Amino acid sequence: MPVKNRFAELLPEITAWRRDFHQHPELLFDVHRTAGKVADLCRSFGCDEVVEGIGRTGVVAVIKGRSDNKGRVIGLRADMDALPIIEQTGVPYASQTPGKMHACGHDGHTAMLLGAAKYLAETRNFDGTVVCIFQPAEEGGGGGREMVKDGMLSRWGVQEVYGMHNMPGIPVGHFAIRPGAMMAAADQFEIVVTGKGGHAAKPHDCVDTTVVSAHIIVALQTIASRNVDPLKQVVVSVCTVETDSTAHNVIPQVVKMKGTVRTMDPKVQDFVEARIGQIVEGTALALGARAEVHYQRGYPVTINTPENTDFAAEVARKVSGHVDTDTPPLMGAEDFSFMLNERPGAYIFMGNGDTAMVHHPAYNFDDAAIPFGSSWYAEMAETRMPAA
Numbered sequence: 001m002p003v004k005n006r007f008a009e010l011l012p013e014i015t016a017w018r019r020d021f022h023q024h025p026e027l028l029f030d031v032h033r034t035a036g037k038v039a040d041l042c043r044s045f046g047c048d049e050v051v052e053g054i055g056r057t058g059v060v061a062v063i064k065g066r067s068d069n070k071g072r073v074i075g076l077r078a079d080m081d082a083l084p085i086i087e088q089t090g091v092p093y094a095s096q097t098p099g100k101m102h103a104c105g106h107d108g109h110t111a112m113l114l115g116a117a118k119y120l121a122e123t124r125n126f127d128g129t130v131v132c133i134f135q136p137a138e139e140g141g142g143g144g145r146e147m148v149k150d151g152m153l154s155r156w157g158v159q160e161v162y163g164m165h166n167m168p169g170i171p172v173g174h175f176a177i178r179p180g181a182m183m184a185a186a187d188q189f190e191i192v193v194t195g196k197g198g199h200a201a202k203p204h205d206c207v208d209t210t211v212v213s214a215h216i217i218v219a220l221q222t223i224a225s226r227n228v229d230p231l232k233q234v235v236v237s238v239c240t241v242e243t244d245s246t247a248h249n250v251i252p253q254v255v256k257m258k259g260t261v262r263t264m265d266p267k268v269q270d271f272v273e274a275r276i277g278q279i280v281e282g283t284a285l286a287l288g289a290r291a292e293v294h295y296q297r298g299y300p301v302t303i304n305t306p307e308n309t310d311f312a313a314e315v316a317r318k319v320s321g322h323v324d325t326d327t328p329p330l331m332g333a334e335d336f337s338f339m340l341n342e343r344p345g346a347y348i349f350m351g352n353g354d355t356a357m358v359h360h361p362a363y364n365f366d367d368a369a370i371p372f373g374s375s376w377y378a379e380m381a382e383t384r385m386p387a388a
Contacts, residue, residue, distance in 0.1 A: 025082030055147030186333030
């Protein structure tokens with residue numbers, strides 16, 4: 001495969017960075033060790049500017065090309081945070097922090113972008129400026145949103161932005177992308193059902209919140225099956241049910257449920273939010289109970305700009321030759337969407353081979369993918385901003 005030769009040479013070094021990050025996972029915005037190492041490495045590469053504390057704990061490294069005739073600036077993003085999972089990989093460089101692991105490959109993403117930063121700082125074979133974005137808190141904290149709110153894109157004049165994620169099930173060295181909606185919006189809700197508790201042997205004296213909650217759970221599934229156009233993607237999942245009693249012979253007074261909504265269309269997202277409220281309150285009322293819904297918008301839809309998608313795919317073909325440009329959209333969510341809401345750009349998947357799926361305790365990033373990912377990041381700069 002035509003990966004850049006320099007990354008074959010740098011592979012042991014980049015792998016060592018990746019495995020060090022893997023051994024020392026950090027969650028959400030608490031990525032001080034990781035961010036500190038990223039910043040120190042970028043300074044050692046000779047990056048023109050390295051700024052810490054963007055979006056609380058993010059790092060931005062700026063690399064200027066050998067010329068800047070057109071004033072082009074592109075952003076390349078990698079995420080740094082891990083997950084609260086107990087690792088079960090058995091690798092010698094496994095997590096040294098109990099209950100935390102890099103189960104999504106962000107250690108690999110960070111290492112690959114660092115490799116690209118080192119190469120670009122060495123060669124500077126482009127006309128313009130590259131802004132390397134190392135983001136905290138992708139796993140539920142909205143670090144992408146915080147970096148945008150901190151003025152990152154305008155501060156460095158970023159005109160377009162690109163991100164990448166490894167994907168198990170896609171062969172190493174292969175890429176996958178699509179224009180338009182690539183990943184879903186992710187919202188969350190909490191439902192509180194209040195009835196009349198009592199003795200389980202006397203249900204007629206109670207308003208049974210467990211029965212009410214069961215009806216609500218089933219009724220919510222009609223949103224996808226009966227309320228939304230079958231050609232529109234939507235998922236409504238109730239994931240936790242908690243009562244205020246643990247006894248086997250007590251009908252609880254209160255039941256709390258939590259769940260998630262995934263949509264690809266903002267209009268569908270608006271409809272589902274309203275419909276959940278109607279179903280929950282109406283079902284509870286019909287069965288003599290009361291219910292409240294607390295709905296919170298999360299990450300928006302990740303939408304690839306068509307022209308930038310074509311470009312990202314073109315670069316992937318240069319690196320690999322194996323690019324699926326019509327990969328199915330995923331109902332998972334990604335806070336790179338906040339950056340794509342502000343600037344044109346694209347998000348691409350890179351193969352991780354036949355491994356456990358991300359967010360699984362046996363998942364591990366495949367280091368053989370590093371030359372492909374680093375080559376893609378670097379080639380994005382050199383192809384988008386060819387040297388004068």
